[in-house]
Amino acid sequence: MAKKGKRKASPGDVATNRQASYRYDLLDKVEAGIVLRGTEVKALREGGAQLKDAYATITDGEVWLHNLHIPPYKPASRDNHPPERPRKLLLHRREIERLIGRIHERGLTLVPTRIYFSNGRAKVELATARGKDRFDKRQTIKEREMKRDLERAMSERY
DSSP, X not given: OOOXXXXXXXXXXXXXXXXXXXXXXXXXXXXEEEOOOHHHHHHHHHOOOBOTXXXXXXXXXXXXXXXXXXXXXXXXXXXXXXXXXXXXXXXOHHHHHHHHXXXXXXXXXXXXXXXXXXXXXXXXXXEEXXXXXHXXXXXXXXXXXXXXXXXHHHHHHO
């Protein structure tokens, strides 16, 4: 039997939030830059960042990313960064204003869906999301199982 390992992110991605599409209905996506320290960039390039419980907030006209875990960079033992510090996100003013308008709608939140490097700069993909009800989650599981059964039947046929 094949050994089940950790599932890899898509090529070019440092980390993906696979739980986001299960927990939320993702509506609109925006790319934002991240303000990082040197050891954080090196640790991101090594991999191991976790987005599962991360979320973004808008305070005083600035977007902040909370609960993103970037592990410490081992060679920089003394000058390392705190793993879960709040990180500022870089967006244009009109994008922030548009996000503020969307967030004030009932039940919307900002969820990071993936982290990647674009032209040597770390980027975060933020999605405005609405939380799913328990029924919606069951429906998602049911659709996924039906799709899996269909693909299994098709592969057995050929």
